[in-house]
Amino acid sequence: MFLRFLQKIVSFGVDETMEQATVNRAKRINYYYLILITMLTLSILYSYLTGISSLDLINGIVLALTLAAFIFIPVGRRSNLSSLLVLVLTTLIILNAYLFNLGVASVLVLAFYLVFPLVAVSVNGKHGIYIPIVLGLTTVVLNSIPQLETAIHLDLYNALLFFTTYALVVAVSIYVERTNRELLAKLKESRTQVENEMLEKDEFISRLSHKLRTSLSNIALINSLVHDERLSYEQQELMETLKASTNLLIKDVNNIVEIASPGMVDYKRSITSFDLSSVLEESISILKSGGSLVEDISISRLDKLKTYIIGDPGLIRSLIVNIFYGVNDYRTDTEPVQIHIKSLKESPSHVRLEFAFKVSTINGVALVDHVRSLQQGNSHSGSNLTNAFTLLLESESTLSAVTESQGASLSFFQDFTKDPTKETAPDAGTIQGTTPPGKPGIALKDAKILLVEDNAINQKIVLLSLNKLVNRIDVASNGKQALEMFGSKQYDLILMDIMMPIMDGIVATQKIREIESTGDRHVPIVAVTANALAGDRENCLAAGVDDYIAKPFTTEMLIRKMRNWLA
Structure with missing residues (x-):
C-alpha cells in the first residue's frame, strides 16, 4: 500500500x-x-x-x-x-x-x-x-x-577543507553533466542513423516489391491468356511448368511482403476501422494468387459482429496467410484447412476473437511439436509459423496448438475495439465482397471502364485480358489525365494504379471524390496496384477507393471484382 x-x-x-x-x-x-x-x-x-x-x-x-x-x-x-x-x-x-x-x-x-x-x-x-x-x-x-x-x-582549516571539497563536487558535477549530455547526443545521433537506415530499407523493400509484383502480375496474366489448342503437347507442358513456377514465385513474394512489411512498419500507423469480412476475402485472394485453390480453404464465422472493428487489418492478413501456409505444409489429404472465427469475450465496446486453423493430417503430432518448440524459444528461421509466432509476440498474443483425432488445431486470439459508427453488410458472415447499395446493375460487356495505368506494358496486358469481356476501355496514363477524362465522359468503373507520375492514384481518387460530393454520382474505383506493404490498402481506402487488388493477381480475380462492383 x-x-x-x-x-x-x-x-x-x-x-x-x-x-x-x-x-x-x-x-x-x-x-x-x-x-x-x-x-x-x-x-x-x-x-x-x-x-x-x-x-x-x-x-x-x-x-x-x-x-x-x-x-x-x-x-x-x-x-x-x-x-x-x-x-x-x-x-x-x-x-x-x-x-x-x-x-x-x-x-x-x-x-x-x-x-x-x-x-x-x-x-x-x-x-x-x-x-x-x-x-x-x-x-x-x-x-x-x-x-x-x-x-x-568554520575556522580557517575547516573552511578550506569544506569549501575545497564543495568546489571539487561542483567540478565533478559539471564534468558528469557534460559527459551525460555528450552521451545522450551520441545516442540520439545513433538512433537517428538507425531510423534512417530502417527507412532506406523500407523504401528498398517497397520498390523491390513493386517491381517484382508488377512483373509477376504480367507473367501471370500472360499465362492465363495462352490457351491455344494448336500448341503441341511439349509446348503445353512448358506453359504449365512456367505457370507453376510463376505461382511459386508469387507465393514467395506474397510471403516476403506479408512477413517483412509488418516487421518494418510501425503497427500503430496501421490501426484503423475495418470490416473483418473484407480482410478475410483479401487473405483468400492473396492465398489464391500464390497458387492455393479455393477448395483448400474453408472459413466459417461463428462470431456475431454487426459493426466494424478497430485494429490492424494488415496484421490479421499476415497471420492468416502465414499460418495457412504453415499448416498446409503438413496437410496429407484433400480436406481443406478450416478456419473458424469465434468470439471469446465480448462487451458493448470490445471483443476478443479467436482464429482457429484445423488441418487434417497424419503429422499432427509433428505440427504441434513444431509450435511448442517455437514457444520454448527455438528458432526455425524462414518458416511461416515462425513468422506468425513472431508477429503474435509483438502484438502480445501467442500461437497455441493441440492434436486432434484427425489432425491438429492451431489458434490465436486478438482484441479489438468495436466501431459503432460503421455497421457491416448483412452478409458480413461470408467472405464475399459487397456491392454498393442502390446501384443499378450493369453487364461487364456493356460497362464503360477507365483504366488508369502509366506503364505501357501493363496497359497492354490488362487490355488483352479484358478485351473479349469488355467492349469499351479507355486508358489514362496518369492521374491528371484520368481526372480530365472523368470530367468529360461517363464511366461505370475505374481501375486505378497508385504509383504514377504527374499525379498519383491517391490524389486522383481524392479529387474525383471531391467532384462527386457536389452531386449524387459515385463511380466505383478499384485500386490495381503493386503497393502491398502494411498500411497501403488502408491509405487507398482512406482516399476514397472502393476496393483493392494487390499485384500479382489473376484475370479471374480482376473480373470477379469488376462484376461485383457493376452488379
Missing part, C-alpha cells in the same frame, strides 16, 4: 506518453520534492520541540511554497520551471540551516549541501549548476561575518 502511494506521488503530473528521458527527469524532480517535504516536516517538528519559533515560521513558509510548487506547477507541463523552483527552495533550506546552527540537524543539512551540485545537474541539466555556485559563494561570505552569532562559523 505504501509503495503504491509512493509511486503515485512520484508519478504526479507525469505524462507517460512523453519521451522516456523526459519522464525520467520528471520523476527525479518529484523524488526530490518528496525529499524536501520530508526534510522540512522533520525540521518543523524539531523547531517546535526545541521552541525556536522564528525557525518554525521560516520552515513553515518554505514548506508551504514547496507544496504549492509541487501541486500547481506539475512537472509534466512545466518541468524547467518546476526544477528551478525545487533548486531555489533547496537553497533556502540550506541557508536556513547555515544561519541557525542547530547542531546535529544542521550537520545533516550541510552533508546534503555537499551533494547538492550533483542533484542540481540531474534535475536541471547544465543550467542547474549555477544555483549551487551562487550558494557556495554566499556561504563563504556568511562564514566570514562574525556578527551572525547564530550562524555556523
